[in-house]
Amino acid sequence: MNMPKMPLPALDDRMKTATILALFFVGLFAIQGVFMPYWPVWLKAQGLSAGEIGILLSLPNWVRVFADPLIAQRADHTGNRKTPMLWLAGIYVVTVLAFPVSSNFWWLAALSMVIGFTYAPLLPLGTTITVHECKTRDLDYGRVRLWGSLAFIVASYGVGWILDGTSTTWIVWMLFAAGVINFAIVTRMPDPQTERSLRSGSSLIYLLRKPVFLIYLGCIGFAQGAHGTYYSFASVHWESVGYSHEMIGAFWSTGVMAEVALFAFAGKFVRGRHPGILFAIGAIAGILRWIVLGSSDDVWLIMLVQPLHALTFGITHLAAVSFIARAIPQQLATSAQSLMATLSMGVFLGSSIWASGPLYQHFGSHAYYAMAGSSAIALVFSLWLMRSWRGEDKTFCD
Structure with missing residues (x-):
């Protein structure tokens, strides 16, 4: 007996959707691959102190505290996520071009705030579209995200590798090139028009009144x-203790390669586990990782914990x-994604980055x-989340 097969157009459609969703994350994280490891190096080359670098790096995270919720709530009320993504990605590209104009701290601070407003909301907006399409088309989110x-x-x-043969001035131009690629990909993103919000009032306030959601925010934050x-x-x-830029790139890459392997193979494990258990695993790993990095600059120990x-x-x-x-x-998904990103990557990470400036200045790697x-x-x-939430689907439906 011949087994029924999925029609080829459906297969083609799933493949096209999976490809463009994967490319969205490629464009977004190519920017991060330049920014996270090397933007502090570029700022240092402008003559800024560790404290000033900490402030400038934290500013985009603080701005997203206001930008993400406003944009996300509007997207949930209209059911449209793609249009704001196009505007944000375009403004980001123009803003990057303005950084070489001056090394004045206040000029760089103003541009950093614009970067926070334009780049940060792209992730919750795009993630909402991705989760929606993965559910609709039976795609594995982890394998798209990897x-x-x-x-x-x-x-x-x-x-x-490029910087070891050139100079730090190239960092801005590589950020610009990555931004252009990101904008081009966003133009091809799916544009699912979901239902308007279930609630006439603020979806953000509604979620923040839920104790379980606050515990969840504590986990991720x-x-x-x-x-x-x-x-x-x-x-x-790592640069200060003598590692080359290529070796620093290898340190960063080692950590993310492990992340890729997790996204590729952890789908079934994640679906069968309480999120609180997953959060606990990550937290225990963090305690070990940060203690080791605070204790040693040995290349093998760094490669071991990355x-x-x-x-x-x-x-x-x-x-x-x-x-x-x-x-x-689904009608509250973008607001929930935004609050998660805003508080974890904005308030919590922004505060941590800001505090890391004086901590590193006084204590070095012991920070x-x-x-x-x-x-x-x-x-x-x-552990609190495991006790407070039993895994009910759509917990926040009234």
């Missing part, structure tokens, strides 16, 4: 905040997305010990 991590690896390692010193001063510190990025970031991210997919109705403390708090919240 292409962003691969792009981060190629960008971070490739830029390090302290877990992501624990990366503050790593994101802001890892490259600066794969823990798959747990400190990767499994934490999958836990966060899984909770929203299971607990939040990582404070990040281990943040991971420990995330572990407490993850």
Whole structure:
């Protein structure tokens, strides 16, 4: 007996959708692959102090505290996510071109705020579209998302290799090129018009009144905040102890390669686990990772703990997305994604990056010990979530 086959047009349509969603993450994380490891290096080359670098790196995170919720709530009320993405991606490209104009701190601060307003909301908007399309077309979110991590690896390692043969002035132009590619990809994104919000009032306030959602935000917030010193001063510190830009790129790439492997193969494991368990795994890995990085600059120890990025970031991210997919109705999904991104990558990570400036200035790599403390708090919240939420689907439907 011949088994029924899916019609070829349907297969082609799924493949096209999966490809463009994967390319969205490629464009977005190619920018991060340049920005995270090397933007602090560019700022240092402009003559800025560690404290000033910490402020400038934290500003985009603080701006998203206001930008993400406003844009997300509007998107949920209209059911349209793609149009604001096009505007934001375009403005980002123009803003990057203005950075070489002056090395004045206040000029760089103003541009950093614009970057926070334009780049940061792209992730929750695009993630909402991706989760919607993955559900509708039976696609594996992790296997779509992993292409962003691969792009981060190629960008971070490739830029390090280029910089060893050129100068830090190229960092801005590589950010610009990545931004142009990102804008081109956004123009091809799916444009699902979902139903308008279930509620006439603020969906953000509605979610923030839910105790379980606040516990969830504590899990993701302290877990992501624990990366503050790593994101802001890892490259600066490794450069100061004598590692080449190419080796620094290899350190970053090693962590993200482990993250790619997790996204590729962890789908079934994640679907069968309570998000609180996943958060706990990531938090325990964070305590170990940050203590080691705070204690040693040995190349082999660094390479040994860098794969823990798959747990400190990767499994934490999958836990966060899984909770929203299971607990939040689609009409509130962008608001939930935005609050998650705003508080975790804005308030928590922004505060952590800002604090890392004076901490690194006074304690050097021992600043990582404070990040281990943040991971420990995330572990407490993850255990609290396991006790408070039993895994009910669409918990916040009235």
